[in-house]
Amino acid sequence: MELIQQLINGVSLGSIYALIALGYTMVYGIVKLINFAHGDVFMVGSFVGFYSITVLDLSFVPALLIAMSVCALFGVLIERIAYKPLRNATRIAALITAIGVSLLIEYGFIYVRGAQPEAYPNDVLPTDKFDIFGVSVNSQSILIFGVAVVLMIILQIIVHKTKIGKAMRAVSFDADAAKLMGINVNNTISATFAIGSALAGAAGVIFGIYYIKIEPLMGVLPGLKAFVAAVLGGIGIIPGAMVGGLLLGVIEALVSAAGYSLWRDAVAFVVLILILIFMPQGLFGKNKKEKV
Amino acid sequence: MTTIKRAKGFWLSISLSLIFFAIVQVLIGGGSLNPFYQNTLMFIGINIILAASLHLIIGITGQFSIGHAGFLAVGAYASAVMTMKLNMPFTVALIVGGLAAAIAGLIIGIPSLRLKGDYLAIATLGFGEIVRIVLLNIDYVGGASGMQVSHLTTWPWVFASVLVTIIVIRNFTSSTHGRACISIREDETAADSMGINTTYYKVVAFAIGAFFAGIAGALYAHNFYIIQPSNFGFLKSFDILILVVLGGLGSLSGAVLAAVLLTVVTTFLQDYPETRMIIYSLVLIVMMLYRPQGLMGTKEITSMFKRKGGSSHGNKNTAA
Numbered sequence: 001m002e003l004i005q006q007l008i009n010g011v012s013l014g015s016i017y018a019l020i021a022l023g024y025t026m027v028y029g030i031v032k033l034i035n036f037a038h039g040d041v042f043m044v045g046s047f048v049g050f051y052s053i054t055v056l057d058l059s060f061v062p063a064l065l066i067a068m069s070v071c072a073l074f075g076v077l078i079e080r081i082a083y084k085p086l087r088n089a090t091r092i093a094a095l096i097t098a099i100g101v102s103l104l105i106e107y108g109f110i111y112v113r114g115a116q117p118e119a120y121p122n123d124v125l126p127t128d129k130f131d132i133f134g135v136s137v138n139s140q141s142i143l144i145f146g147v148a149v150v151l152m153i154i155l156q157i158i159v160h161k162t163k164i165g166k167a168m169r170a171v172s173f174d175a176d177a178a179k180l181m182g183i184n185v186n187n188t189i190s191a192t193f194a195i196g197s198a199l200a201g202a203a204g205v206i207f208g209i210y211y212i213k214i215e216p217l218m219g220v221l222p223g224l225k226a227f228v229a230a231v232l233g234g235i236g237i238i239p240g241a242m243v244g245g246l247l248l249g250v251i252e253a254l255v256s257a258a259g260y261s262l263w264r265d266a267v268a269f270v271v272l273i274l275i276l277i278f279m280p281q282g283l284f285g286k287n288k289k290e291k292v
Numbered sequence: 293m294t295t296i297k298r299a300k301g302f303w304l305s306i307s308l309s310l311i312f313f314a315i316v317q318v319l320i321g322g323g324s325l326n327p328f329y330q331n332t333l334m335f336i337g338i339n340i341i342l343a344a345s346l347h348l349i350i351g352i353t354g355q356f357s358i359g360h361a362g363f364l365a366v367g368a369y370a371s372a373v374m375t376m377k378l379n380m381p382f383t384v385a386l387i388v389g390g391l392a393a394a395i396a397g398l399i400i401g402i403p404s405l406r407l408k409g410d411y412l413a414i415a416t417l418g419f420g421e422i423v424r425i426v427l428l429n430i431d432y433v434g435g436a437s438g439m440q441v442s443h444l445t446t447w448p449w450v451f452a453s454v455l456v457t458i459i460v461i462r463n464f465t466s467s468t469h470g471r472a473c474i475s476i477r478e479d480e481t482a483a484d485s486m487g488i489n490t491t492y493y494k495v496v497a498f499a500i501g502a503f504f505a506g507i508a509g510a511l512y513a514h515n516f517y518i519i520q521p522s523n524f525g526f527l528k529s530f531d532i533l534i535l536v537v538l539g540g541l542g543s544l545s546g547a548v549l550a551a552v553l554l555t556v557v558t559t560f561l562q563d564y565p566e567t568r569m570i571i572y573s574l575v576l577i578v579m580m581l582y583r584p585q586g587l588m589g590t591k592e593i594t595s596m597f598k599r600k601g602g603s604s605h606g607n608k609n610t611a612a
Contacts, residue, residue, distance in 0.1 A: 034410050
């Protein structure tokens with residue numbers, strides 16, 4: 001029963017990873033850039049959610065929506081200011097810029113606000129416990145999982161049923177050809193950043209409610225792990241990011257359950273290195289041959 | 293002809309640096325350099341070694357590694373174990389620190405250097421984190437509370453290490469092996485098809501870079517009184533990365549200059565860590581937007597003193 005308990009914890013954590021990983025994978029799919037600042041968008045979302053709940057006295061859903069829209073705007077802003085001028089630069093230059101943006105957000109935030117942590121109020125979502133076949137399940141983890149699933153379904157609908165989704169898939173397949181077909185590549189890339197960042201913002205609010213404590217550097221480790229999740233599922237592939245996130249969350253929970261909770265953070269990176277060596281295309285990816 | 297000229301320049305820089313060493317040594321001995329300046333000097337030296345070693349990996353071989361703090365940590369802990377637990381002399385600790393880091397470089401290098409670009413960056417970042425977490429969980433080296441280390445790093449040690457690092461990396465770069473590494477940086481596929489064993493050279497560059505990072509780690513540990521795993525997080529890796537990026541990817545003298553410059557800036561901003569990080573990040577962003585090749589590009593400082601005709605020879609062969 002202990003095992004099932006841990007699995008449920010793992011799925012809750014994994015759905016947070018999955019939401020962040022979606023942003024990574026969408027941005028990577030479309031501009032081939034590891035957006036290091038994505039973890040910090042997650043942090044900003046968490047704080048926006050916190051302030052909407054405590055200062056504006058809102059309930060969960062409005063706070064979630066505010067955090068998502070602020071993050072969407074923030075993501076577009078980052079893309080327009082820092083990444084757009086570098087679209088034709090080398091990959092390394094873009095990567096270094098992304099690291100720079102990430103550090104700037106973190107320490108700019110600390111500079112403005114201070115480094116002290118905040119605690120989410122614990123009455124945002126009902127915390128009833130109920131038993132299912134002898135396993136006590138927190139209603140919070142079910143709600144969190146539910147929110148994540150709903151957001152992922154909405155994302156799937158956007159990507160596969162709407163015009164902007166079609167444009168996103170086209171640009172990610174071949175940006176030049178998409179441009180020739182009359183697709184506004186710049187707007188499409190901005191839309192991708194907006195959607196990815198909104199999902200990270202939602203993940204931030206969920207994280208705050210589930211783990212209570214938030215602080216300005218909280219985005220670094222979940223950000224990196226979410227990237228691992230994206231690679232695990234096959235970077236650039238949306239269902240891959242979801243599965244990868246959930247899988248990573250479950251693996252971490254199982255490692256904790258086995259009594260190695262101090263090693264938990266290392267596991268994600270070991271998984272990353274193993275997957276990169278043995279299966280660099282990820283679980284869902286196709287093997288690409290290198291052309292000269 | 294050029295060989296003689298180059299040798300002349302080489303001995304000139306060696307004697308100039310020895311004179312600099314002697315002056316500082318006399319100043320320290322005479323007590324006119326207070327501990328604050330001495331400490332800054334040590335830090336400059338350690339950062340020069342780190343910048344030069346990462347320069348070999350990123351600037352010369354073109355392998356974007358952002359886990360350099362991992363090698364620093366391995367060197368620091370290995371040397372600290374040598375002096376504090378096994379009562380070995382500092383010389384042994386220094387070499388063991390370097391060798392341990394080089395072995396770590398081989399272990400991570402052989403599998404992960406099959407990766408390219410972004411993936412390699414993330415894998416090395418992951419490696420650095422793994423090292424930190426492993427150290428955090430080993431009680432023998434004190435876990436999270438760290439390890440007490442006696443202060444053994446002195447100016448002659450730092451100076452000698454810096455000199456050896458720069459000479460080795462400079463000579464490696466201008467050797468056949470170095471040219472092979474540069475060809476990998478320029479175009480790996482082309483280098484491969486020209487018969488260069490790219491994996492071998494990447495691993496060699498990685499191991500040498502890691503070795504010197506380990507030496508820097510040994511000096512760092514014995515300059516600090518205490519080492520903790522939290523000193524070697526990925527922020528430390530970024531601190532080293534910015535030295536190479538600012539100096540110019542591919543310029544040894546640029547890396548050295550950036551190390552000197554940023555260490556001085558860091559010392560002045562010691563009480564304002566946030567401001568320091570904001571400046572660092574802005575430097576990274578603005579640099580990539582307006583001058584992605586870094587301050588020096590791939591040029592070396594000595595090539596500025598040469599006439600145009602001669603500079604084509606000296607471009608990548610001269611030390612600062």
